[in-house]
Amino acid sequence: MNSRLTELFDGVYSFNSVILTKNLVPGKKVYSEELFHFNKEEFRSWNPNKSKLCAGIKKGLKNFPFRNGSNVLYLGSSEGTTVSHLSDVIGLQGKLIGIDISTRAMHKFLFLCEQRPNIFPVLGDANTPGEYRNKLEGIKFNVLFQDVSQPNQAEIFNKNAEMYLSKNSLGLIAIKAHSIDSSRKPKEVIEAEINELEKKFEILETINLEPFEKHHALIVGRKK
Ligand SMILES: C[S@@+](CC[C@H](N)C(=O)[O-])C[C@H]1O[C@@H](n2cnc3c(N)ncnc32)[C@H](O)[C@@H]1O
Known part of the structure; x- marks a missing residue:
């Protein structure tokens, strides 16, 4: 220790x-x-039990692209637990846009945005990234982060990366195997998602998040 x-x-x-x-x-x-x-x-x-990004750090994450001044597009911001730590890291020179589909989560997130001037809420569906384009105008994102429980997680990530992430920038995605297909082995589900991600990203690392999260992986890729 x-x-x-x-x-x-x-x-x-x-x-x-x-x-x-x-x-x-x-x-x-x-x-x-x-x-x-x-x-x-x-x-x-x-807390690594409340944040998959922190669980990834505890499990030896090597690529952590967030720094003072980073601009981050965060899909699945929820009430802002992980976002709050990224807000600490990117500082007042940085900017984080948090997208979430849930009005309930967004309600709590709005209070956090009032306290922290570097985070901004967008109520929206990450499946249709064109719909929030006007809210992101003029921002050049350095990092894309995603943590949404949807059956097409890699597809959503690729669509957003295509629209908002520049070549060679890094993206991190938390994959929850059971949201995709609970009847298949988690390892197979995660491998299929990695195949989909490889259409747009060079995969740099894949981290199994157990024991913090069951059947979850954190994947880091560089945009092609
Ligand atoms: C596991 S929680 C995210 C937790 C958060 N990343 C954290 O660490 O503090 C997943 C979030 O994804 C949101 N979500 C699910 N589908 C979505 C979609 N299509 N577009 C945007 N957000 C979505 C849910 O409303 C929920 O708040």
Whole structure:
């Protein structure tokens, strides 16, 4: 166990095996995370059981393309648990657009957007990316992230990448095998999704998210 604060990636730290991000809004928690203080700076613990991206980090993710100033398109922002940590990482120079189809999730997400000036809500269906084009005008995205429970997860990701992600930029997708086909073996389902992703991406890494998430993989690709 390393009991020193260690920077794992730009803006992502580890302390005693706990993953942390520096709180953009000191004093404010977003969910049930813990607050830590080092050298008069505040950090928030990032829970790998509540965030597939953090689960990926715990499982040895090598490519973490989010940094200070990144512009991120995030599909499936939900109430903003993972988004809040990315908001910490990209800082005030960055911008994250969170797309979600659920009005209920969006309602809570709006409160988070009021507290954090670098995240923006879009109520929309990631299946039809052309419909939110006018809300994304003028933004050049460095990273695409997706976590939606849909049967055509790779297809949705490819469609958005084609429209909004430039060549050589990185995309990360959390694949939930059971949302695609619960009658087939998760490994086969994930392999079929990777085949679909390879139409638009060079796959850099595939991470099995167990024990944090059953039958889930986090896949990182570089846009062709
Ligand atoms: C597992 S949750 C995402 C959790 C979130 N990424 C996090 O880590 O905090 C999946 C989200 O995808 C959203 N979703 C499902 N289908 C969608 C679609 N077609 N377009 C946009 N969002 C969708 C759901 O409403 C839900 O909020």
